[in-house]
Amino acid sequence: MITRARNIGASRLLRLAGKRFTATVSASTPLEPIIEDTIKTIGPISLSKFMRTCLTHPEHGYYIHKDPLDADSGDFITAPEMSVAYGMTCGLAFVRMFLAQLQYQSRHSPDFKVKDNVFRVIEFGPGKGSxxxxxxxxxxxxxxxxxxxxxMVEKSDILIREQHKLLCKAQELQQIDDYNFKSVTEWGQPITWQKNDLVELDLDPRYMNFVVAHEFFDALPIDRYIKTKHGWREYLVDVRRPEAGRPGKFGLVVAPHATPGSFIPATNERYNKLAVGANVEISADAHMYASQFAKIINSGDVGGALIIDYGPKDTIPINSLRGIKDHKFVDPFSEPGKIDLSVDVDFLELSRLFESQGLKTVIETQSHFLNSSGLPSILGGLAFSMKEHQQRFETLYQRLTGSAPQDMGRAYKALQVYKNANKTT
Structure with missing residues (x-):
């Protein structure tokens, strides 16, 4: 997964049901005839196949040709890039999670020797390293x-070099093989990079693993289904009729019969409780990564994860697929390969998956998470040391925690996953 970041007003994220995209005349892209030929050959394709092709096609995919460091042509920016205080606050949340679990171990596992263990943090989709x-x-x-x-789990060579420059300064970046690199951070911590989506880790119990994924799950492909009186039916991507009246070569159609993917919602009680006519979005990739995270966390006596993204706290995302270009939402089926694609994260489903593996979870708004994890104190300290920038820090705090349409505090959610001890507050 090649990472990217975005900073689009939260008000837009909250107006996605019945959304209206920026009207653009769809220009043909190199990827458009490839997708069209595929559909003409095998018939309509799944939404996840369409998204994956648009984003990661080896020649024309958005992540392949887009320079992630080009600020002038970038479509987005992340919260960690706004201030180091954001990452520091998340760090304090991990420390609190770690200490709470040590207290649990001291009470319930007298033979546990914490000093024999390694504190390891694994970031999926680390962006520029902020x-x-x-x-x-x-x-x-x-x-x-x-x-x-x-x-660091990162496919992009460009971003690996950028992350190394930010985190390691003068320390050499050593290439171990085609898929692995290593160095040392300026704070003396050994750091490695892996270019495999399925990270290969030594899961010896002496490792205490903490996983972080910020704006990672929203980039994973989804499939969309509707519940009919005949059962679940899948939305597929087909070539639009010329008279459809919308820009873009492609659009969604409902499969007339059950497809292989239709069994996925049919086997989940959460979806089967919904009324006829209900729509759901399901990401098989999100399930895969959540399972991988759980395996990593459960390999040791202490561990956890922090997932921050946008999406509803306790409902199923619907109709959330959007294209992003030049800081605006556009039709996701226009200009394939030239626009970013994003979806809402189903936090409740992720929570259910983690808890099915014996882990504990808490879902909070970003506002509550940052405030309870120490952001005000961190920003206060920075403002005191740089008094000339005090107004900037006040604006930043409002941007990260506020509930106004342009703020991120309510639209973004934080999912904390942890072992054993209850989350401390």
Whole structure:
């Protein structure tokens, strides 16, 4: 997964049911005839196949030709890039999670020896490295009795070099093989990069694994289904009729019969409780990554995860697929390969998946999470040391935690996953 970031007003994220996209005349792209030929050959394709082709086609995919470091042509920016305080706050949340579990172990596992273990943090979709910078700074200060190791899961060579430059300064980036690199952060922590989506880790129990994924799950392909009186039917991507009256070569149609994917919602009680006419979005990739996260966390006696993204806290996302270009929402079926694609994250389903693996979860708004994890104190300290920028920090705090349409505090959610001990507040 090649990562990207976005900063689009939260008000737009909250207006997606019956949304109206920016009207654009769809220009033909190199990917358009490839998708059209595929549909003409095998028939309508799944929505997830369409999304995956648009984003990761080896020649014409959005992530392949888009320069993720080009600020002038970028479509988005992330919260961690706004201030190191964001990553530091997330770091404090991990420290609190870690200490709570140590207390649990001291009461319930007298033979547990924490000093024999390694504190390891794994980031999926690390962008430019801004989140990890804040985490590494906090871990240097607070995780003092255990060695700290960092793993970055990143496919893009451009971003690996950018992350290394930000985190390691003058330390050499050593290539281990075609898919792995290593170095040392400026805070003295060993750091490795892996270019495989399915990360390969030593899951020896001596590792205490903490996983972070910020704006990662919203980029994963989804499939969409509707419940009919005849059972679940899948939405497929087909070539639009010329008289359809909408820009773009492609659009969604409902399969007339059950498809292989139709069994997915049919086997989930949460979806089967819905009334006829209900729509659901399901990401098989999100299920796969959640299972991988759970396996990593459960490999040791202590561990957890922090997932931050946008999406509803306790409902099923519907009709959330959107295209993003030049900081605006556009028709997701226009200009395939030239626009980013994004969806709402089903936090309740992720929570259910983690809890089915014996883990504990808490879902909060970003506002509540940041406030309870120490953002006001961190920003206050930065503002005190840089008094000339005090107004900037006040604006940043409002942007990250506020509930106004242009703010991120309510639209973004934080899912904390942890072992054993209850989350401390």
């Amino acid at each position: 989140m990890m910078k804040g985490l590494a700074m906090v871990f240097k200060q607070y995780i003092i009795d255990n060695p700290v190791e960092i793993v």
